[in-house]
Amino acid sequence: MKDQPTDFIREIIRQDLESGRFDHVHTRFPPEPNAYLHIGHAKAIWINYSIAQEFGGLFNLRFDDTNPMTEEAEYVDAIIEDVRWLGVDWGDRLFFGSDYFEQTYQWAVELIKKGKAYVCDLSPEELIETRGTPTRPGIESPYRNRSVEENLELFERMRAGEFPDGARTLRAKIDMASPNILMRDPVMYRIRHASHHRQGNKWCIYPMYDFAHPLQDSIEGITHSLCSLEYENHRPLYDWFLDQLGIYHPRQIEFARSSITHMVMSKRRFIELVGGGYVSGMDDPRLPTLAGLRRRGYTPEAIREFCSRIGVAGKSKVESTVQIALLEDCVRDDLNKTASRVMAVLDPLKVVITNYRSHDNEEPASKLSPGESTPSHTQDGVEYLDAVNNPEDPSAGTRKVPFSREIYIERDDFREDPPPKFYRLAPGREVRLRYAYFIRCNEVVKDADGNIIELRCTYDPATRGGDAPDGRKVKATIHWVSAPHSIEAEVRLYDHLFSKPDPDDVPPGGSYIDNLNPQSLVTKTCRIEPSVIGAAPGTRYQFERLGYFCVDPDSTPERLVFNRTVTLRDTWAKIEKGMKEGSK
């Protein structure tokens, strides 16, 4: 294990273990099954899970499904898939808060018997009115002092379905003058005649989060209930229910949420973006949903690494905004070590190698290197060159790449009038074709409008493989594909969904929608070496010098579709940008 991470939560847990408050560690991730998980959830999952792991403890996956109006089984499946994909193991501890409804009900009855809860007939509007404000205390409900017997009877009748939605609630009897508004006799149960995704029509009263959550944690023997900062104000209530009931009492600790620049991170906005047609769905590769990131080509390792690197806000428990560059660095770092390299040309420019032809009868067999079983130049003017699959990982091996008289190179890799520091191909200049030969550009062919449509070059047969026997150097190595052997594929070039780091940075009256990046998806047809034929969706590659790409599920046997996960660092782009800004 690397350096033991430390943060205020782990510190508190260490102290709890030392003091004997707890003798083990047991955490949980409690999503409500009402939305797709996003990378913010990944942080919560990872904090809970990694802490359990480090302390040799247990981790539960629990669905907090106490509101039948918003929850659906579809989300349960999607969430399970996402959490599993992240690489988190909950063993056999997959639970549902709704499975505890009977116990929850019994505890509510117990609180009624203790005079700590009462049935209230106030309407939702009246409840709001009597709750007071931050500066003004609330006023007590006229039903606050009903007898235990009456409360018991009413609560039973609520369960029996005798009252319509909203007619009554069960409330905790705490303090209507508390400066913490959550303590002003909060609602514990509400009436909802609705079908529950798991319980069906068994219940028509449902516990509120504040009542249900501490009970769920208690039932499962959770030691440390790690949740996000917005629950800080809820902690006194969490503790109150547990104390009144006198049951096993986990400790709630809050951590800061993180957002990421150039992204939005809420269910509501995901729905707006999908509904407005700005993205294709909840798994659009531009969305920070786990499903979207997965489709984009992100690895679970990269996301876990990101969660570790952003850490847990310690004493500075303030919501942080992490730069997207950090996320991108994490995925590059992982993919660099694992992704197979392949050559693809996004914006093809044809190059004819005028002195390359069938070497049939021209090339004596004696020129073949020892052990080589086939001629390096075949009758149809094709030869197969060795290319390394991953320079970071020798065990990834090599492959053969076809080379011929007509190839494509990247249009960006040629300049008729090269600026300073541009090392690639230009008239009269020599570059290396990766794993192939040195070529020199002799002629630029243009169409009637003056557009460059073809380059005519010569190659140096002595440089086969990429080294010149005479020791001469070239300043650039460019990628290429053989024109007749390469295949066509669709590439979806993704960029940040929002142009500004903060999507909410808009003039008064504006909307984050205004900050949508019109270039967040650019679709192109590229040419790619034939080794990728048959690649399964989800397969990740590095397109040399361009970036990391992942096969999309939209692919068909006839036509592959690739998503660009992230570009490579592009030093030349930076230089070019610097020159442009310098000349302004």
Add this chain to the structure above:
RNA sequence: UCCGGGGUCGUCCAAUGGCAGGACAACGGCCUUUGGAGCCGUCGAUCCUGGUUCGAGUCCAGGCCCCGGAGCCA
């Protein structure tokens, strides 16, 4: 306005009264058959004002600023 939480490099996170450190970004260099990767270096911060202390980012007081809170959501 009341309650709760909080302000450390551009960003995220450390420093548990004792040399303010790391990562990402930026910048410069080395290296390179990916202008990739790697390696080396540079830049760069304790919100303000007092106080306690041999010594304060850390403790105390006052101020300023930011976040959360008035769902029968979670």
